[in-house]
Amino acid sequence: MGIMDQFLQQLINGISLGSIYALIALGYTMVYGIIKLINFAHGDIYMVGAYIGFFCITIMNWPVLPALLVSMLLTGILGMLIERFAYRPLRSAPRISVLITAIGVSFFLEYTMMYFVTPQPRTFPSLLDDAAYHIGPFIINNQQIMIFAITIILMAILTYIVQYTKVGKAMRAVSFDTETAQLMGINSNRIISVTFGIGSALAAAAGVLVGIYYNSIDPLMGIMPGLKAFVAAVLGGIGILPGAAAGGIILGIIEALVSGFISSTFRDAAAFAILILVLLFKPSGLLGKNTNEKV
Amino acid sequence: MAIMLKLDDINVFYGAIHAIKGISLEVDQGEIVTLIGANGAGKSTTLRTVSGLLKPKTGTISFEDKTISGQPAHKIVEYGISQVPEGRRIFANMTVMENLELGAYIRTDKNGIKSDLERVFKHFPRLAERKKQEAGTLSGGEQQMLAMGRALMSSPRLLLLDEPSMGLAPLLIKEIFEIIKDINKAGTTILLVEQNANMALSIANRAYVLETGKITLSGDAKELSASEDVRKAYLGG
Numbered sequence: 001m002g003i004m005d006q007f008l009q010q011l012i013n014g015i016s017l018g019s020i021y022a023l024i025a026l027g028y029t030m031v032y033g034i035i036k037l038i039n040f041a042h043g044d045i046y047m048v049g050a051y052i053g054f055f056c057i058t059i060m061n062w063p064v065l066p067a068l069l070v071s072m073l074l075t076g077i078l079g080m081l082i083e084r085f086a087y088r089p090l091r092s093a094p095r096i097s098v099l100i101t102a103i104g105v106s107f108f109l110e111y112t113m114m115y116f117v118t119p120q121p122r123t124f125p126s127l128l129d130d131a132a133y134h135i136g137p138f139i140i141n142n143q144q145i146m147i148f149a150i151t152i153i154l155m156a157i158l159t160y161i162v163q164y165t166k167v168g169k170a171m172r173a174v175s176f177d178t179e180t181a182q183l184m185g186i187n188s189n190r191i192i193s194v195t196f197g198i199g200s201a202l203a204a205a206a207g208v209l210v211g212i213y214y215n216s217i218d219p220l221m222g223i224m225p226g227l228k229a230f231v232a233a234v235l236g237g238i239g240i241l242p243g244a245a246a247g248g249i250i251l252g253i254i255e256a257l258v259s260g261f262i263s264s265t266f267r268d269a270a271a272f273a274i275l276i277l278v279l280l281f282k283p284s285g286l287l288g289k290n291t292n293e294k295v
Numbered sequence: 296m297a298i299m300l301k302l303d304d305i306n307v308f309y310g311a312i313h314a315i316k317g318i319s320l321e322v323d324q325g326e327i328v329t330l331i332g333a334n335g336a337g338k339s340t341t342l343r344t345v346s347g348l349l350k351p352k353t354g355t356i357s358f359e360d361k362t363i364s365g366q367p368a369h370k371i372v373e374y375g376i377s378q379v380p381e382g383r384r385i386f387a388n389m390t391v392m393e394n395l396e397l398g399a400y401i402r403t404d405k406n407g408i409k410s411d412l413e414r415v416f417k418h419f420p421r422l423a424e425r426k427k428q429e430a431g432t433l434s435g436g437e438q439q440m441l442a443m444g445r446a447l448m449s450s451p452r453l454l455l456l457d458e459p460s461m462g463l464a465p466l467l468i469k470e471i472f473e474i475i476k477d478i479n480k481a482g483t484t485i486l487l488v489e490q491n492a493n494m495a496l497s498i499a500n501r502a503y504v505l506e507t508g509k510i511t512l513s514g515d516a517k518e519l520s521a522s523e524d525v526r527k528a529y530l531g532g
Binding site for chain 1: 348367368369372373378380384386387388389393400401446
């Protein structure tokens with residue numbers, strides 16, 4: 001395989017991986033946008049989503065799509081419960097208290113899951129045959145096509161909700177100015193809850209897709225992708241939805257290229273080097289406006 | 296005339312600071328009532344307590360004979376009270392139209408929303424021209440108009456206006472106050488907080504003067520603007 005072919009192939013791999021990061025990063029950025037919280041439990045929500053999908057497929061014998069939808073629904077509810085019981089009581093507490101609570105929720109999810117599903121990795125059944133298609137110079141397999149398709153559909157639905165629906169407009173209003181949103185009659189607690197629900201559902205979709213793509217899930221699988229998705233959200237400009245999507249895809253491509261051309265051991269280093277570079281040179285992110293944070 | 300809004304001996308604290316010290320006041324249906332006073336006297340705090348953004352520690356607020364104090368801000372809108380906040384606080388990253396739609400958030404009567412939108416555009420023709428524009432790109436005067444239009448979209452019976460003249464050129468202030476009079480004539484009761492006491496007294500029926508959290512004077516707006524004390528303290532001689 002020539003260098004160019006290899007490059008194009010890594011590009012496909014990178015976009016697949018990046019789609020996963022993007023789906024997780026969207027939830028990170030939505031929650032940050034609305035309550036200015038880096039929800040460190042978000043990666044673990046993604047892990048729970050993967051397990052729910054796994055059990056739907058293995059125990060209930062469901063096909064991918066219903067498993068994905070049920071996982072999104074239940075994980076969305078989990079996200080709303082976490083917000084209701086862990087974060088809402090701290091609404092007027094200093095931000096650091098909420099951040100520490102998020103780390104606590106993260107451990108809680110990881111070790112509760114370990115108790116119930118054991119720390120052993122589970123093998124996700126392969127649901128699609130491994131057929132690969134040659135399209136010009138690209139080789140793309142069934143799993144990758146599914147990841148692209150589902151990611152694009154979910155992003156389109158999210159964009160529609162945020163831009164055109166009443167609840168989406170309320171989300172943007174609460175995110176811009178919570179107090180004034182309340183003066184419009186918007187129940188900000190309800191909108192924050194919905195935001196957690198949607199963000200968690202997207203993470204669940206990512207979890208199920210990763211299970212299908214890499215065939216293996218375990219209770220600590222959310223830690224690294226959670227951190228990577230955080231990098232992706234910062235890269236795109238935290239709080240900005242298209243930024244999270246773009247940041248995720250870019251990060252995925254960079255990781256794939258580093259694994260393909262340098263060494264896969266440097267893959268994670270590259271992701272965090274990007275975080276450092278963004279924070280040094282454009283802290284507001286690629287799509288962010290350079291404004292000083294208001295105190 | 297029927298009493299619409301009644302504040303009965305309310306006390307409001309910001310942490311340890313006693314910002315409102317036992318204020319009682321009334322607004323009758325159809326009136327324009329103004330609260331005037333120096334910076335920090337507690338005018339905005341009073342309005343924010345009526346709209347539910349702050350909670351009184353003691354005392355009650357009733358609106359159309361229902362007790363509303365203690366209710367969250369998003370519920371108070373449903374009673375028929377709408378606030379134009381100090382500094383306009385428009386949703387700058389959304390379009391003019393989206394801002395107005397958010398003003399009608401609590402409503403589901405499509406026809407009523409449509410006719411109120413037409414009414415807002417009649418009061419503020421410039422907003423109609425800039426429907427699709429991002430609200431943050433509007434001039435200060437236009438943003439004030441948008442904040443007022445947005446508040447009217449909930450079809451309030453009582454409109455709370457917090458410093459509508461702030462930061463605007465004198466000509467524009469005149470225009471805004473003319474519109475406030477029109478809105479009142481069309482049937483909306485108004486409680487107006489202003490530092491520009493001259494302008495406020497010129498359109499109000501009655502006025503209350505606030506000093507460090509207490510009402511020190513109240514009465515007919517014309518009589519107050521003629522009074523020696525008020526002239527000295529608030530109207531520049």
